[in-house]
Amino acid sequence: MRFTGTKNYVAGKDLQIAVNAAIHLQKPLLVKGEPGTGKTLLAKEIASSLEMPLYSWHIKSTTIAQQGLYEYDAVSRLRDSQLGDAKVEDISNYIKKGQLWEAFEADNQVVLLIDEIDKADIEFPNDLLQELDKMEFYCYELKRTIVAKKRPIVIITSNNEKELPDPFLRRCVFHYIKFPEMGLMKQILDVHFPGIDATLLERSMKVFYELREVRGMKKKPSTSELIDWIKLIILERMSLKELEEINIKDGLVPFEGALIKNEQDMDLIQNLRSRYR
Numbered sequence: 001m002r003f004t005g006t007k008n009y010v011a012g013k014d015l016q017i018a019v020n021a022a023i024h025l026q027k028p029l030l031v032k033g034e035p036g037t038g039k040t041l042l043a044k045e046i047a048s049s050l051e052m053p054l055y056s057w058h059i060k061s062t063t064i065a066q067q068g069l070y071e072y073d074a075v076s077r078l079r080d081s082q083l084g085d086a087k088v089e090d091i092s093n094y095i096k097k098g099q100l101w102e103a104f105e106a107d108n109q110v111v112l113l114i115d116e117i118d119k120a121d122i123e124f125p126n127d128l129l130q131e132l133d134k135m136e137f138y139c140y141e142l143k144r145t146i147v148a149k150k151r152p153i154v155i156i157t158s159n160n161e162k163e164l165p166d167p168f169l170r171r172c173v174f175h176y177i178k179f180p181e182m183g184l185m186k187q188i189l190d191v192h193f194p195g196i197d198a199t200l201l202e203r204s205m206k207v208f209y210e211l212r213e214v215r216g217m218k219k220k221p222s223t224s225e226l227i228d229w230i231k232l233i234i235l236e237r238m239s240l241k242e243l244e245e246i247n248i249k250d251g252l253v254p255f256e257g258a259l260i261k262n263e264q265d266m267d268l269i270q271n272l273r274s275r276y277r
Contacts, residue, residue, distance in 0.1 A: 009045035018175035028154035033177030036222025043113035057099040065127035104148040125168035
C-alpha cells in the first residue's frame with residue numbers, strides 16, 4: 001500500500017515519502033505549507049489512490065475536540081422526557097457521533113482528514129492526544145470504550161497560524177509542502193490544462209513567478225490562484241502577443257484579482273511603475 005500521487009494530484013518525491021512513512025508507522029501525517037498548495041486536497045487524493053472512504057473534519061475557531069468524538073444532546077432528551085416520549089429510555093438516541101467515531105466504526109480502513117487544526121484553541125491538539133495515539137476514547141453516557149476497528153490513515157493540515165504543542169508534534173510525521181519549482185509546477189498545470197499551448201503556459205508561469213518575487217507582498221499568489229488566472233486567460237482568449245507584453249515592472253497585470261487578494265498588494269504592484277522609472 002503506497003501513495004505515488006494520482007492523475008489529478010502531482011505529488012513530489014519528498015511528499016510521497018512522507019505520506020508512505022506515516023502509513024507504515026501508523027502515525028498521523030501533519031502537513032503544513034502555504035495556503036493553496038494542495039494540503040486539503042492531499043487527503044482526498046490519498047483516499048482515491050488507496051480506494052478508501054474519506055472522513056473530513058474541518059476545524060473552525062469555535063471547534064472543540066469533543067465534537068470530533070461525539071455530542072450528547074441533553075436538552076432534547078429532557079424535552080422528550082417531559083413529553084413522555086419512549087425513546088428517552090435509550091440514551092444512544094441523543095448521541096451525535098463525530099467524524100472520529102464514524103471513522104473508528106468503519107469496517108474497513110479509511111482516511112481521516114483533520115483540516116486546519118491551527119484554527120482551534122491552543123489546547124485543541126492536546127485534547128486529542130489519547131484518541132490519535134491509542135485510537136480509542138471513552139463514551140461516559142454509554143459507559144463503553146469506542147475502539148477503532150481499523151486504524152485510520154490520519155492527515156492533519158495546518159496553515160501555521162499558531163504553534164502546535166510538542167507532545168502533539170511528537171506523535172506525528174511532519175511534512176512541509178514547499179512551493180513548487182517551475183518543473184513541478186508545469187506537471188501540475190499539465191494535469192489541469194491538458195494540451196495547453198506550451199508558449200502560453202511558459203509565459204504565464206514566468207509572469208506568475210516574477211509576481212511572487214516582488215518584495216513586500218503580504219500574500220504571494222498560490223498554485224490555486226495561478227490555475228484560476230490561466231483559466232481567465234484562456235476564457236478571455238488573451239493572445240500570446242498580449243501575454244508576451246505583460247511586464248510586472250509596468251505595474252499592470254491583467255485579471256489581477258485572480259492573483260492578488262488584498263488592497264495592500266494591489267497598491268504595491270500598481271506602484272511598481274514609479275519604482276522602476
